Amino acid sequence: MRKITNFTASDVSNGFIIGSFLTVWPAIVYFKLLRPPFAKYKALILLRYILYIILVYSAVKFTQELILPSINGEEQYILDNSGIGIIMSLVLMITAPTLDYFITDICHFNNASYNFNLLKEEIEVSSRQFDIDIYYIQRLYKYEIEKYSREYNINSRLIEVILTLESMHRGELIRKIGEKIGCKYFYFLVVNQDMSIGVSQMKISTISRVLKTSPYNFKRKITSTKFLIRVTCRYLKEILEEYEFNREYEKKRGIDDVYEYIAESYTGSAKNKSGKVYSIILKKNLKNWGELNEFNESVG
Structure with missing residues (x-):
């Protein structure tokens, strides 16, 4: 050889x-x-x-x-x-x-059985992590969630759940530090890359669209938790109103309920694995908490 x-x-x-x-x-x-x-x-x-x-x-x-x-x-x-x-x-x-x-x-x-088991496992793991993380979200942001969900007349439990789900995907402390450094010293790169920022993990372009203003007009606020939670409440209010207006069309398109519609808005699709996990956790934690489009104080 x-x-x-x-x-x-x-x-x-x-x-x-x-x-x-x-x-x-x-x-x-x-x-x-x-x-x-x-x-x-x-x-x-x-x-x-x-x-x-x-x-x-x-x-x-x-x-x-x-x-x-x-x-x-x-x-x-x-x-x-x-x-x-x-x-x-x-x-x-x-x-x-x-x-x-x-x-x-x-x-x-069986491939179908495997996919089902994989989805089931992902839901179980995510649910366990969710139950841990939501406790911290409730304790850290109780007053901001209550204040801005009341302002936009939206179920505060929905805000809790969304912030928890997004914080689960945010990553470790190094990611949070990187976000702050990027927003302070390299904001043009943050804007160009359309990064997801803060506790709500909203993209810069989404925040800009919701507020109908240039990303550079909210540069100083972008890392503020109060600012991000308020924008999240406004964004979710828009999502809920859009779903109510287009409910019949969404059903024809294959979106079965409001939870799938929210999941699609956040993950890009309600039918892939991430979207299914997202919508199932939403439904599991919101179905007994009243109307989503009305204020309902739920913060512990």
């Missing part, structure tokens, strides 16, 4: 193993295969990836032990004839798809 590639057989084998692992690792992370709760469908997917790595390694060893020596003119006792290279190539061509089919069949799972 070193004569051909300047690498030892061990180097090549290890390289292929690492390469095959890096190929499947993003999918393992995306599907959260190593995170609880564990389920059969996760084990089947993980098994398929493991078998893929084993198959790659086996193909490399097969090539190193049989095909390359044959090409170099070394005698092979498994199939000792002048056409061994062609025969081995044909064997690999036939074996690879057969093994892939076999692995797929062994590790088969």
Whole structure:
């Protein structure tokens, strides 16, 4: 092997193993295969990836032990004839798809069932995080939520839930510090990138549209919690009024209720995974709290 590639057989084998692992690792992370709760469908997917790595390694060893020596003119006792290279190539061509089919069949799972389980798990994880975060939202912003939800005659529980959901997607402390630095010293970049800002995570363009003014007119207020909560109340009031006006059209479009309409406004779609999780958590935490388009004091 070193004569051909300047690498030892061990180097090549290890390289292929690492390469095959890096190929499947993003999918393992995306599907959260190593995170609880564990389920059969996760084990089947993980098994398929493991078998893929084993198959790659086996193909490399097969090539190193049989095909390359044959090409170099070394005698092979498994199939000792002048056409061994062609025969081995044909064997690999036939074996690879057969093994892939076999692995797929062994590790088969129902895709619809998997998607349902993945959505269910995402809802459970998000709901647990939501129950923790809403406590802090209520304690930190109680008076601002009550004041501005009353001003715009909107259910204060809706504001709590939206601020909690958005804060869950905001990230760690480093993100919050980055937002403040960006808004203070690099505001033109914040505007150009249309960043989401603050506790409400509203985009600069959305705030500008709601207030009907240039982003540079609210530069000094952009990191103010009071300002952002007030704009959020105004924005949600507009969303609720739009839904009431277009309710029949939205039903024809596939939007079943106001929660899906709000989710679509915030996530871009009510039908993808993020939108479904968003709308389900909204419904779960708002369905027993009265009319959304009327003030209802709910802050603890």
